[in-house]
Amino acid sequence: MAVYVNNISIDSGANFYRDFYLDDVNGNSLDLTGYTGKSEVRKHPESVGAATTFTLGFVDRPNGRIRLSLTRQETEKIKPGRYCYDVMFSQSNPSGNTPVWTTLEANNPGSYRGYTNSSWSSFMNTYAYSRVPQSGNLSADSDPYGVKQDSYQVFFPYNGVYQIDAAADNVGSVTINGTTFNAAALNATNVGVGTISINRGDHTVALSQQNADNGLGSFDANPVGLAVSITYVGGTGYGQKSIVIEGNVLVSPDITPQCIKTEYDKKWGAITGDTGSGGDQSLRGGSGIEVATIDTLDTYGVVIFGYHSTCGNIPNTVATVQANIDKIEQYIANGGVVWFRGEHTTCGNQSQSNQVLAELGTVMRLTDPGSSEASGATNLTKVTTSALMPEMTSGASNYVELNGANGLYEFGSGYTSGYEKIGNGVVFVQSDVDGSWATPSDELYEGIRDLVISGNYSYS
Numbered sequence: 001m002a003v004y005v006n007n008i009s010i011d012s013g014a015n016f017y018r019d020f021y022l023d024d025v026n027g028n029s030l031d032l033t034g035y036t037g038k039s040e041v042r043k044h045p046e047s048v049g050a051a052t053t054f055t056l057g058f059v060d061r062p063n064g065r066i067r068l069s070l071t072r073q074e075t076e077k078i079k080p081g082r083y084c085y086d087v088m089f090s091q092s093n094p095s096g097n098t099p100v101w102t103t104l105e106a107n108n109p110g111s112y113r114g115y116t117n118s119s120w121s122s123f124m125n126t127y128a129y130s131r132v133p134q135s136g137n138l139s140a141d142s143d144p145y146g147v148k149q150d151s152y153q154v155f156f157p158y159n160g161v162y163q164i165d166a167a168a169d170n171v172g173s174v175t176i177n178g179t180t181f182n183a184a185a186l187n188a189t190n191v192g193v194g195t196i197s198i199n200r201g202d203h204t205v206a207l208s209q210q211n212a213d214n215g216l217g218s219f220d221a222n223p224v225g226l227a228v229s230i231t232y233v234g235g236t237g238y239g240q241k242s243i244v245i246e247g248n249v250l251v252s253p254d255i256t257p258q259c260i261k262t263e264y265d266k267k268w269g270a271i272t273g274d275t276g277s278g279g280d281q282s283l284r285g286g287s288g289i290e291v292a293t294i295d296t297l298d299t300y301g302v303v304i305f306g307y308h309s310t311c312g313n314i315p316n317t318v319a320t321v322q323a324n325i326d327k328i329e330q331y332i333a334n335g336g337v338v339w340f341r342g343e344h345t346t347c348g349n350q351s352q353s354n355q356v357l358a359e360l361g362t363v364m365r366l367t368d369p370g371s372s373e374a375s376g377a378t379n380l381t382k383v384t385t386s387a388l389m390p391e392m393t394s395g396a397s398n399y400v401e402l403n404g405a406n407g408l409y410e411f412g413s414g415y416t417s418g419y420e421k422i423g424n425g426v427v428f429v430q431s432d433v434d435g436s437w438a439t440p441s442d443e444l445y446e447g448i449r450d451l452v453i454s455g456n457y458s459y460s
Contacts, residue, residue: 007247008068008085013076015424017069019059019361020087020245030064032089034158039068039087041078041249051078056087057363057404057420067363067404071421080253087245099229100162101154103129106207106228108150117169117223123191124167128225131209148224151206158232159200165191165229168209172226175206183226195233205230260335260424260452261298266290267445269300274314288440294324297331301449305356306341307433313349314356321359328360332425335452339428342366344398362420362427363403398432405429419451426451 010016022030039054052075054068068087104113106129116125131148156162166174168183174193175181181193209226269292289304297303305317321328332338338360342353354365398416400407405420419428428448 004245005247006245007250009250009252010070010075010078012078012080012251012253013072015070015072015421016075017067017422019065019067022064022066022244029062032058032061032064032066035061035089037066037087037089039085039245041083041085043081043083045084051083054085054087055404059361059363059403060358067361069421075251078251080251083249083251085247085249089242089244099231100157101152101205102229103127103207103227106150106152108152111150115223115225117186117220117225119187120169120225121167121187121189121191123165123188123229124169124186124225124227127227127229128167128169130224130226132211132224133219147208147210149206149208151204153202154205154230155202156198156200156230156232159198161195161197161233163192163231163233164194164196165227165231166193167191167227169223169225170210170212172207172209174228175208176230177203183228186225191227191229262335262449262453264301265299267301267442268304268440269296269302270304271317271320274312274316294320294327297327297336298334300336302337302339302428302445303331304339304341306339306353306430307343307348308341311343311347314352318352318355318359321356325359329423332360332427333423335424337426337428337448337452339430339448341430341433342398342400344432357427357429360427361422362405362429364405364418364420364427364429365401365403366429366431367399367401400429400431421451424452 004020004022006020008018022032024030035058037056037058039056040050041052041054042050052070054070057067057069059065059067066087104127106113108131111129111131113129115128115130120128131150164174164176164181166172166181166183167186167188169186172183173180174183176196177198179194179196184191184193205228207226207228209224211222211224268289270289271294272291290300292300292303305321306314328338340353340356340360342348342350344350350366357364357366400416400418402418405418408417408419417428417430419426426448428451
């Protein structure tokens with residue numbers, strides 16, 4: 001990856017965040033899928049201890065958008081002065097050690113698979129294919145089958161290093177971009193024959209297999225096979241690290257008061273426009289949530305977008321957010337809270353929901369059970385009673401994928417909520433809505449609003 005130099009300024013005692021859009025040398029967005037990262041601020045590059053550590057969020061991985069952020073509690077601990085920082089990315093193995101191609105896909109005319117032999121290794125018995133006849137008498141020649149060759153166009157999905165595993169009965173090889181790897185023996189336990197660095201894209205994989213005459217006249221007595229597996233192992237080696245952003249940090253004392261609005265005329269407002277957006281009284285399921293408009297955002301301490309409990313699409317919500325993002329961002333920057341309520345994919349349109357979240361600039365996304373965030377939601381507090389937030393009890397299964405944001409609660413069979421500080425305000429995301437909604441409690445309002453001031457939900 002290229003190195004980007006970008007200097008930033010931070011006000012001590014103020015919330016901070018900065019978005020970066022990473023491009024390659026050709027101006028194309030860098031795909032950060034499969035990367036994790038860390039960013040630290042140090043007094044000098046060689047300093048042992050970090051002055052602080054940025055929260056690194058991946059706002060839009062495929063398009064190279066990341067966010068560095070600090071809460072005001074974190075920035076106030078940094079003494080004014082000059083510092084340096086960098087962003088270090090670690091490339092994990094996105095294939096999960098699953099081969100990107102094997103000879104199970106070697107399907108040229110005349111080839112066959114599925115033959116096993118007690119003399120072969122488990123690798124051979126799993127992946128071997130052959131281009132010689134399984135029936136008929138063998139030739140009396142010293143090389144009864146001759147050299148059989150095939151070639152395939154294989155798509156390599158990542159830039160970086162690929163591991164080549166290969167074994168053959170009796171002789172075989174695999175050639176990629178002019179580099180040939182000779183296969184291991186038919187009963188070998190170590191079949192790793194080398195690695196090769198390849199750019200993402202289509203490449204030709206050429207295979208060669210050859211048998212030796214053993215004087216026996218049937219395929220079972222003198223079989224032929226070649227087994228190949230190609231697996232991505234990452235970067236210029238598994239777990240490669242790359243510094244992609246670095247620069248200086250100027251930390252200044254905060255001499256201007258923060259213009260955080262803490263008092264609002266009303267508590268709950270919902271932006272109308274979709275059947276599922278909580279727009280009118282009947283869909284809200286109770287009193288207390290008023291119909292808001294873009295021009296009255298500042299009237300409400302919490303403004304709701306998204307679903308009530310009605311399944312369907314929310315195209316008007318998407319369009320409203322896109323058309324008015326400047327006003328919504330200003331509302332959040334001044335200390336407002338946007339609450340997005342989601343629905344699971346068998347009910348709501350998760351793609352539209354995530355489009356709204358992307359427009360709002362949060363790193364959080366909705367996801368189904370089975371995702372890494374859902375299966376390992378260790379940073380979510382388990383709630384054993386619904387008394388704290390009765391309007392959010394649910395038996396449905398949907399999750400907020402945090403991507404560096406903050407998890408709050410996991411309910412029942414499991415749906416979650418989370419929040420992200422953006423500027424002086426908060427985006428609060430609920431993964432699913434179920435059941436009838438009563439009037440939201442004062443406790444819930446105070447708890448959500450407290451995220452703006454303290455960064456924590458203190459009502460626990």
